[in-house]
Amino acid sequence: MARLPDGTLMQRAAAGITAACADLLGRVYGSRVVLLVGSGDNGGDALYTGARLAKRGAGVTAVLLTPDRTHPAGLAALRRAGGTVVRGPEHAEAPIRRAHLVIDGIVGIGGKGGLRPDAAPLADLAQESRAAVVAVDLPSGVDAGTGEVRGAAVRADLTVTLGTHKPGLLVDPAREYAGSVRLVDIGLALPGDPELEALQHADVAALLPVPGAESDKYRRGVVGIAAGSARYPGAAVLAVAGALRGGAGAVRYAGPAGDAVIARFPETLVSSGSPDQAGRVQAWVVGPGAGDDADAVTAVLNADVPVLVDADGLRLADRDLVRARRAPTLLTPHAGEAAALLGVSREEVEGARLTSVRKLAERYGATVLLKGSTTLIASPGDGPVRVNPTGTGWLATAGSGDVLSGLTGSLLAAGLDALDAGSVGAYLHGLAGRLAADGAPVGAHDVAEAVRDAWRDVMD
Numbered sequence: 001m002a003r004l005p006d007g008t009l010m011q012r013a014a015a016g017i018t019a020a021c022a023d024l025l026g027r028v029y030g031s032r033v034v035l036l037v038g039s040g041d042n043g044g045d046a047l048y049t050g051a052r053l054a055k056r057g058a059g060v061t062a063v064l065l066t067p068d069r070t071h072p073a074g075l076a077a078l079r080r081a082g083g084t085v086v087r088g089p090e091h092a093e094a095p096i097r098r099a100h101l102v103i104d105g106i107v108g109i110g111g112k113g114g115l116r117p118d119a120a121p122l123a124d125l126a127q128e129s130r131a132a133v134v135a136v137d138l139p140s141g142v143d144a145g146t147g148e149v150r151g152a153a154v155r156a157d158l159t160v161t162l163g164t165h166k167p168g169l170l171v172d173p174a175r176e177y178a179g180s181v182r183l184v185d186i187g188l189a190l191p192g193d194p195e196l197e198a199l200q201h202a203d204v205a206a207l208l209p210v211p212g213a214e215s216d217k218y219r220r221g222v223v224g225i226a227a228g229s230a231r232y233p234g235a236a237v238l239a240v241a242g243a244l245r246g247g248a249g250a251v252r253y254a255g256p257a258g259d260a261v262i263a264r265f266p267e268t269l270v271s272s273g274s275p276d277q278a279g280r281v282q283a284w285v286v287g288p289g290a291g292d293d294a295d296a297v298t299a300v301l302n303a304d305v306p307v308l309v310d311a312d313g314l315r316l317a318d319r320d321l322v323r324a325r326r327a328p329t330l331l332t333p334h335a336g337e338a339a340a341l342l343g344v345s346r347e348e349v350e351g352a353r354l355t356s357v358r359k360l361a362e363r364y365g366a367t368v369l370l371k372g373s374t375t376l377i378a379s380p381g382d383g384p385v386r387v388n389p390t391g392t393g394w395l396a397t398a399g400s401g402d403v404l405s406g407l408t409g410s411l412l413a414a415g416l417d418a419l420d421a422g423s424v425g426a427y428l429h430g431l432a433g434r435l436a437a438d439g440a441p442v443g444a445h446d447v448a449e450a451v452r453d454a455w456r457d458v459m460d
């Protein structure tokens with residue numbers, strides 16, 4: 001900001017937001033627009049945007065939340081362009097009810113906590129009205145840095161974010177408030193290491209293990225699956241189904257559900273004893289449907305290869321044993337399992353995913369993949385947390401986690417590190433869920449089968 005003439009960034013921001021609003025409105029001329037204007041620069045962005053829309057023939061009304069502390073240059077620009085102003089949130093109701101578009105400039109990255117009591121009713125009014133709601137930078141009231149929502153917040157149809165995505169736009173619950181997100185590049189120089197990163201197709205394509213001319217099944221990696229029980233043989237079958245599509249050259253199964261596995265997947269190497277008797281693998285998956293088989297979990301944790309621990313295995317894994325391991329460990333809890341490991345409520349984990357996943361990674365000295373509406377993957381330390389952008393509600397189906405653990409274990413066996421294996425596994429799994437669902441319900445086996453389509457889609 002220091003190197004640019006005063007107001008340059010704000011003009012770039014306003015130009016981008018105006019373009020997005022015009023797209024949404026279809027026709028700017030004759031439309032009715034209400035600006036919700038807070039006391040900071042977020043309100044300034046809204047005012048400059050309003051001025052641009054007014055110049056293009058929109059009827060623009062600014063509701064000033066703190067009339068004595070409003071961005072002065074933005075307000076002057078709006079007035080010059082013919083916009084009208086109402087002073088105080090108590091006058092907002094009538095204009096909002098008539099509006100085609102409401103622009104939320106109450107607070108941006110300078111906000112703390114949920115909306116204040118005078119601003120909170122505006123969020124409700126905007127939501128109840130028929131107007132489209134566009135948030136400037138982020139929906140007011142959500143926490144930009146963590147995705148937490150501690151109180152009232154605006155629910156937007158579209159968020160136009162400036163310079164860079166904020167964690168709050170990518171992590172639930174805040175993500176749900178943002179609607180679709182459009183990034184406007186305003187030429188900010190960004191710090192090197194982000195707090196959060198999301199892989200895209202090209203990143204995943206570069207990480208997927210593709211066999212070379214010299215490869216044989218052992219060099220591609222063998223993944224061991226220690227899962228399932230007499231009571232839950234299906235978990236073993238689904239974990240193997242995922243593992244067969246994850247790029248390892250062979251899948252070994254060790255446990256009591258070998259007959260069910262071999263009946264469905266004859267290519268599996270099956271044994272019924274303990275995992276430590278099963279022969280060499282390059283990575284283990286332990287836990288899905290394992291019931292109370294603590295010995296299998298301990299045997300796997302004692303192996304000097306990467307280990308993925310899921311489901312029942314999480315409850316049975318000794319924390320000190322995990323911490324003492326030298327090979328990578330990847331834990332894959334859903335919110336309920338993470339809550340049990342952290343000794344807090346499920347709601348607490350769901351309300352503070354980013355903090356929870358970091359805490360778990362620290363406590364166990366392991367990489368943690370926290371499943372759910374937003375899947376996050378964190379390794380211990382301050383490196384960026386990964387957020388999976390491909391998730392879909394259709395994946396909330398029985399056995400879907402078993403497929404993910406097999407798939408991700410296979411990627412570990414093929415040589416990806418725990419953070420990459422977790423994020424690539426989640427990415428393919430989410431994409432497979434979308435492709436398999438295509439707008440209709442799916443079972444976990446459909447997701448496993450669609451992993452190949454997801455793989456091709458990424459490589460295209």
Ligand SMILES: NC(=O)C1=CN([C@@H]2O[C@H](COP(=O)(O)OP(=O)(O)OC[C@H]3O[C@@H](n4cnc5c(N)ncnc54)[C@H](OP(=O)(O)O)[C@@H]3O)[C@@H](O)[C@H]2O)[C@@H](O)CC1
Pocket residue numbers: 001009010013038039040041042043045106107108109110111112113114115116119136137138141162186188
């Ligand atoms: N940085 C950049 O490079 C660029 C930044 N840009 C823009 O600036 C925005 C950041 O502006 P900012 O720093 O002025 O803070 P902002 O978000 O407007 O809010 C602070 C004000 O809100 C108030 N307030 C606080 N909490 C509240 C609550 N819960 N509920 C209600 N009110 C609350 C608080 O009031 P106070 O505590 O002082 O009473 C304070 O005055 C950024 O998001 C982007 O839009 C772009 O123009 C381009 C380049």
Ligand SMILES: [K+]
Pocket residue numbers: 042104105106107108135136137138139140
């Ligand atoms: K805002």
